[in-house]
Amino acid sequence: MHLNHTHESDGAAVSADAHRPDGTRRALRIGLGGPVGSGKTATVAALCQTLRTELSLAVVTNDIYTREDAEFLLREAVLPPERITAVETGACPHTAIRDDISANLEAVEDLEDEVGPLDLILVESGGDNLTATFSRGLVDAQIFVIDVAGGDDIPRKGGPGVTTADLLVVNKTDLAPYVGSDLARMAADAKAQRAELPVVFQSLRSEEHVTPVARWVREQHATWTKKQTAPASTTAEPTQ
Numbered sequence: 345m346h347l348n349h350t351h352e353s354d355g356a357a358v359s360a361d362a363h364r365p366d367g368t369r370r371a372l373r374i375g376l377g378g379p380v381g382s383g384k385t386a387t388v389a390a391l392c393q394t395l396r397t398e399l400s401l402a403v404v405t406n407d408i409y410t411r412e413d414a415e416f417l418l419r420e421a422v423l424p425p426e427r428i429t430a431v432e433t434g435a436c437p438h439t440a441i442r443d444d445i446s447a448n449l450e451a452v453e454d455l456e457d458e459v460g461p462l463d464l465i466l467v468e469s470g471g472d473n474l475t476a477t478f479s480r481g482l483v484d485a486q487i488f489v490i491d492v493a494g495g496d497d498i499p500r501k502g503g504p505g506v507t508t509a510d511l512l513v514v515n516k517t518d519l520a521p522y523v524g525s526d527l528a529r530m531a532a533d534a535k536a537q538r539a540e541l542p543v544v545f546q547s548l549r550s551e552e553h554v555t556p557v558a559r560w561v562r563e564q565h566a567t568w569t570k571k572q573t574a575p576a577s578t579t580a581e582p583t584q
């Protein structure tokens with residue numbers, strides 16, 4: 345198994361080596377994290393349905409004791425089954441995406457070997473709290489998904505997911521009137537926490553659906569592809 349070591353402090357998306365150890369291109373890896381039930385799996389499903397005709401895609405899900413998220417994606421047939429892998433973390437979901445990323449790295453490497461070459465691998469974290477972030481050794485960019493029903497003070501509270509994710513998605517805006525969430529306040533608080541980092545307000549029940557997030561993913565992929573046209577030797581990060 346190969347570990348692409350990168351600087352944890354690399355804030356910008358797509359920071360790691362864009363090639364596999366044998367010099368072939370590797371997939372862009374995007375992590376989706378966020379609190380339990382915020383809509384991570386639904387967003388992954390929608391992204392697969394939107395992007396699967398234009399990009400070669402695969403998904404890794406992380407659940408603590410089950411394979412529920414992967415089973416949902418399989419039931420919905422968002423991708424062929426061989427493109428969906430479940431990692432049972434068996435412990436705090438943080439650990440598997442940040443501290444001991446070996447099981448997830450093995451899963452993405454196996455997908456590249458078995459169904460590659462791939463353009464994009466989505467890695468979904470198990471539902472967690474506001475502190476969950478991915479190691480930059482596992483993903484090139486990360487999306488943090490919160491939802492309006494979880495409380496409109498979440499952006500104000502901050503935490504590394506809200507403040508540092510490459511994209512913050514505030515999901516379930518259709519529920520705002522029913523739960524009394526103030527979207528303008530959430531937007532102002534998110535802006536205060538994130539400065540120029542992007543925020544998308546999304547409802548998967550709306551006609552716009554996942555379109556803005558899919559657009560962001562396409563932009564990340566375009567940047568990644570440009571990087572892959574450079575020779576591997578000039579894009580490698582120093583090993584730590």
Ligand SMILES: Nc1nc2c(ncn2[C@@H]2O[C@H](COP(=O)(O)OP(=O)(O)OP(=O)(O)O)[C@@H](O)[C@H]2O)c(=O)[nH]1
Pocket residue numbers: 378379380381382383384385386387413470471472515516517518519546547548549
């Ligand atoms: N009203 C509404 N419901 C949504 C939206 N997005 C997702 N949901 C629903 O919210 C529930 C939770 O969504 P999931 O995608 O399973 O959430 P998750 O973050 O993957 O949950 P865990 O994996 O358990 O952490 C499901 O019933 C979804 O159908 C949305 O935009 N609006």
